[in-house]
Each structure stands twice: as structure tokens, then as C-alpha cells.
Amino acid sequence: MSRLHDMGGRHGDGPVRPDSDAPQFEHPWQARALALTLAAGGLGQWNLDVSRHARERLSPKDYARFSYFEKWIAALANLLVERGVLTRKELSEGRADGPSALAGKTLRADQVAAVLAKGAPSDRPATTAPQFQPGDRVRSRRISGNRLFDGGHTRLPGYAAGAVGQVVRVHGAHVFPDASAHGLGDAPEPLYAVAFPASALWTHPEHPADEVITDLWQSYLEPA
Numbered sequence: 001m002s003r004l005h006d007m008g009g010r011h012g013d014g015p016v017r018p019d020s021d022a023p024q025f026e027h028p029w030q031a032r033a034l035a036l037t038l039a040a041g042g043l044g045q046w047n048l049d050v051s052r053h054a055r056e057r058l059s060p061k062d063y064a065r066f067s068y069f070e071k072w073i074a075a076l077a078n079l080l081v082e083r084g085v086l087t088r089k090e091l092s093e094g095r096a097d098g099p100s101a102l103a104g105k106t107l108r109a110d111q112v113a114a115v116l117a118k119g120a121p122s123d124r125p126a127t128t129a130p131q132f133q134p135g136d137r138v139r140s141r142r143i144s145g146n147r148l149f150d151g152g153h154t155r156l157p158g159y160a161a162g163a164v165g166q167v168v169r170v171h172g173a174h175v176f177p178d179a180s181a182h183g184l185g186d187a188p189e190p191l192y193a194v195a196f197p198a199s200a201l202w203t204h205p206e207h208p209a210d211e212v213i214t215d216l217w218q219s220y221l222e223p224a
Helices: 028-041 048-056 060-065 068-082 088-093 109-118
Strands: 137-140 164-174 189-197 211-217 221-223
Touching (some): 028 068, 068 088, 164 211
Antiparallel strands (some): 137 221
């Protein structure tokens, strides 16, 4: 997370009130936005971490006023132009200037169920031994930013930076988002589920004994 996207635990935004009766998509265009994002990802021009970082890179003004799926479609439009899938002219006019070199990678309707069921696993063969085990106390990095790429993508949330928690699970080695989002390869690292007491994250937690469990990569952590 970076810039305005890193909103977890921020004051002033009000409580999160899940509505179990709310429709999955409030408007039909939102379902199309999700489908288009998934289909475009199938062209193989970027990965999940690149896509996440594209949403983070929206201007703060746009990010604040866009709804959830508006953020998705705006970030997708940027990626399509940046990666040369479409030109800005084609995007604005709503039609292609000619055949696409990626036409053969089109995700057909009869392929969708199998593709979604297969997913895109992020686990990889370990190249580094786990430094921590369940029960170990760890401290997250005090500065949450990406150390490989200035202003880059990271999965260490700002609210958890510098906090002390306890490892509850070792997930094995997984693609490191800080590298993957910037064309630096998978760079797999051990990934841990770390439990932080609410009192370690916020000055005045409503329920101090609550825990927040966050998945964190090894380079985000140090022994406490």
C-alpha cells in the first residue's frame, strides 16, 4: 500500500458497517468493470501486484472521489495505455485502430469458469529459510515504504509499522509484492501471519484486547 490507498485504521473515515443484505453489485456496470479487469489481466501484460499498484497510483483527488469500482476501471484504463495494449486515442474513441496483436489471448466466455477456478497461486519454492516460527515475537519495520523502488508498492500497512506482534502461522514462500509490482521478478520470501494486539496499533482502541492478524513477508520483520 502507498499514498492515499493506505487508509487502514485512519481516524475520521467512520466505522466499517458490513451489510450482509447488500447486493454484490449495486449497478450492472460494476459487474462489467470487474469482468473487464479480470479479462484484461488474462492478456498477460501485468500481474496482480502491478494491478494493485496501478490503483494506488491514482491521483489523490481522483482516489478520494471515485467509488470502489471506479478505482478499478480508472486504474485499468491507465494500465492498458501504459502497457501499449491500447492507445489513448483508441480508449477515448471507444474503438480500435486495427487488429490487436493480443487478440489470440482473448478470454472467451466458455473459458471463464476454468480460469477463475484455477486462480493464480502466489506460493513459490523457498529460496530462503524461515527466520521465525509460530510463537516468536517480532517487530515490523518502523518505516513501511518499499525499500526496492522509491514510492513503490508494499503490503506492509502503515498502521502496523514498528509494532510488536506474535507469529501465528508460517505460510511458506510467496511472491514478494515489493519486487513483483516493479518488474523485479518473483523474489519469493517466507510469509507469516502475525497477530498484533489492538493496543499495539492504536492509541485509543475501542477494544484493546482485540487482535489484528496481518500477513507479512520476512523482510518486513525483525526479532522483537
